[in-house]
Amino acid sequence: MDDARRPPDDRFRLMVQGVLDYAIFMLDPEGRISSWSAGAERIKGWSAGEIIGQHFSVFYPPEDVAAGKPARELEIAVERGRLEDEGWRLRKDGTRFWANVVITALYDEHGQLQGFGKVTRDVTERRDAEVALRESEERFRLLVQGVLDYGIFMLDPEGRISSWNAGAERIKGWSAGEIIGQHFSVFYPPEDVAVGKPARELEIAVQQGRLEDEGWRVRKDGTRFWANVVITALFDEQGRLRGFGKVTRDMTERRNAEQALRERRRLVGHLVDAQEVERRRIAWDVHDESIQSMVAVGMRLQLLASRLPEPHAAAVAGLDESVQAAIGRLRALVSRLRPPELDRSGLVEAVSGYVDEVAGHWGLAHSVRDELTAEPSPEAAITVYRICQEALSNVHRHARATRVDVVLSTVDNGTRVRITDDGVGTTGEDAGAGHFGLVEMHERAEAAHGWLSVTGTPGGGTTVEFWLPMLPDVTGPES
Ligand SMILES: Nc1ncnc2c1ncn2[C@@H]1O[C@H](COP(=O)(O)OP(=O)(O)O)[C@@H](O)[C@H]1O
Ligand SMILES: [Mg+2]
Structure with missing residues (x-):
């Protein structure tokens, strides 16, 4: 059928x-x-x-x-x-x-x-899933409640506070009981309220889904703090606005730290400038006074030697040689204080001249490679020269190296320099009191809106690498 x-x-x-x-x-x-x-x-x-x-x-x-x-x-x-x-x-x-x-x-x-x-x-499985969901929602609620670093709270569609976590209480000072039901414009300074900023922020959040802002906000006791604020509009499945989530962070400390850092860089910049001016002045003084008068002394000694009988002539000629040697050392000093090649023939010549002189003198194999496609500004050139001086003096004093290599190149619209040795290596860690060479190198690079890094492996040598932007008024990537 x-x-x-x-x-x-x-x-x-x-x-x-x-x-x-x-x-x-x-x-x-x-x-x-x-x-x-x-x-x-x-x-x-x-x-x-x-x-x-x-x-x-x-x-x-x-x-x-x-x-x-x-x-x-x-x-x-x-x-x-x-x-x-x-x-x-x-x-x-x-x-x-x-x-x-x-x-x-x-x-x-x-x-x-x-x-x-x-x-x-x-329906055991469905129930397990529901229980798991409830538990995870509860855990999430507890997490939000317990977070102390962020003020996390909700607003109803009109902007009245409808939930409040421990972080919000810590940052802003109101307890949940005091603040829930109030309009969130109480967090804004009067001048912001006067120009309608709170309402405008909600409008933007509704239009764009989200709004991020940094600015002054007011605590319960009336003091201000620098806040980073993210407002998110919350819609239900039907697309109706149910309210807003708001996450507030107190950035006052970070802002103070940033300001302190900026201030320190500004001071270091001034110091470095003043140091250069002072070195130049000393260089001119040594050149104009000491060297000129020693040259005059040398000429008199030569004149005297030509008029004296032997063995006095030979003794005076010996004196003259000492004076000439002293003049040579003073000229080297002048050129280190204010390298004339920096003005006359550019950075690479100056650095090469310096490396040849000192590395040659110390018995180090050395090379300077020029991959520059643009000449750095005079200020950047001086910074490059000074950092190279300090890095090379460290190679000499600490590295026990057999060779040192310098590469200058134009990268990312700036000048990059690498100084590599094959010595004992360093981590570049803070060497502590009395060691300012590395600190000054960092400060100089950063004052010029660039960066500097020191990398080394034990026994594998050290590389000092730094980069300075091309134009002195171009700010670095992090500012
Ligand atoms: N090229 C290098 N090779 C090995 N060690 C280095 C090198 N450069 C620096 N150092 C180490 O880093 C320390 C700090 O250097 P620096 O700040 O210039 O101070 P200083 O040269 O007065 O000791 C040095 O004492 C040394 O131990
Ligand atoms: Mg040093």
């Missing part, structure tokens, strides 16, 4: 029997099980033969049975025609599952109660 010719009841029975996701069964008016589906067997574990005729209270945990829950559920189904419940139920093996249960009272055409239909679903 094919399906279409079966009696309708029979087809319905087959369908109920076939459903595996639901336990579908019937109870007689007293609550005894009178039919049982494949799904019921799968979910609860009893076979039809085992369970038919038993009272349905076997499905309930003892505490529910003791409280009379099964009988009460049937009563309610009779009263209202239907009852839905969620709760723990038992399987044959005694394990529990979270069940969604619908009990329907069944009447015949004379209004006589025939029994109950019962549909039970195992």
Whole structure:
């Protein structure tokens, strides 16, 4: 017999029997099980033969049975025609599952109660997921509540405060009880409120979804702090504005630190300038006075030597040689104080001249490679020269190296210099009191809006690398 010719009841029975996701069964008016589906067997574990005729209270945990829950559920189904419940139920093996249960009272055409239909679903997984979600929401709420570094709070669509965390209390001073319900414009200085800034910030957040701002905000005690503020508009699934999330950070300390750093760089810049001016002055003084007068002394000695008989002539000539040697040393001093090549022939010549002179003198193999495609400004050139001087003097004094190599190149619209030695290596860590060479190198590079790094491996040599922007008024990448 094919399906279409079966009696309708029979087809319905087959369908109920076939459903595996639901336990579908019937109870007689007293609550005894009178039919049982494949799904019921799968979910609860009893076979039809085992369970038919038993009272349905076997499905309930003892505490529910003791409280009379099964009988009460049937009563309610009779009263209202239907009852839905969620709760723990038992399987044959005694394990529990979270069940969604619908009990329907069944009447015949004379209004006589025939029994109950019962549909039970195992929703343990759904419940676990809901519990997990609730727990994670709760944990998230606790996290937000407990965060101290950020003020995190919510505004309703009109801008009134609707939640408040511990960080907000710490930063702004109000407790939740004091502030919830107030308008968030209390956080703004009067001049901002006067020009309508709070309302405008919410408008922008609605239009663009989000707004970030830095500026002065007011604490409960009236003092101001420098705040970084992010306002996020919160919409529900229907796209309706539900309010705003606001995260505020107190940046006063960072701002002070940045200002202190800027101030220090400005001072170092002045110091370095003053030092250069002073060196130049000393260089001219030494040149104009000491060297000139020694040259004059030398000429007189030569004149004198030509007029004196031997052995006096030889003695005076010896004196003259000493004077010439002293003049040579003074000229070298002058050129270190104020390298004339920097003015005359540019940076590379000056650095090469210096490296040749000192490294040659110390017996170090050396090279200077010129990859510059643009000449740095005079100020940058002096900084490069000075840092090279200090780095080379460190190679001489500390590295125990056999060679040193200098490369100058034009990179990122600035001048990059690398000074590499093959000595004992250094980490570039702070050497402590009395060692200012590395500190001064860093300060000089940073005062010129550039950077400097020292890298080294024990036994593997040291590299001092720095970069200075091309134009003195171009600010560095971090400012
Ligand atoms: N090229 C280098 N090779 C090995 N060590 C170095 C080198 N440059 C610097 N150092 C180490 O770093 C320390 C700090 O250098 P610096 O600040 O110039 O002070 P100073 O030269 O007066 O000691 C040095 O004492 C040395 O230990
Ligand atoms: Mg040094």
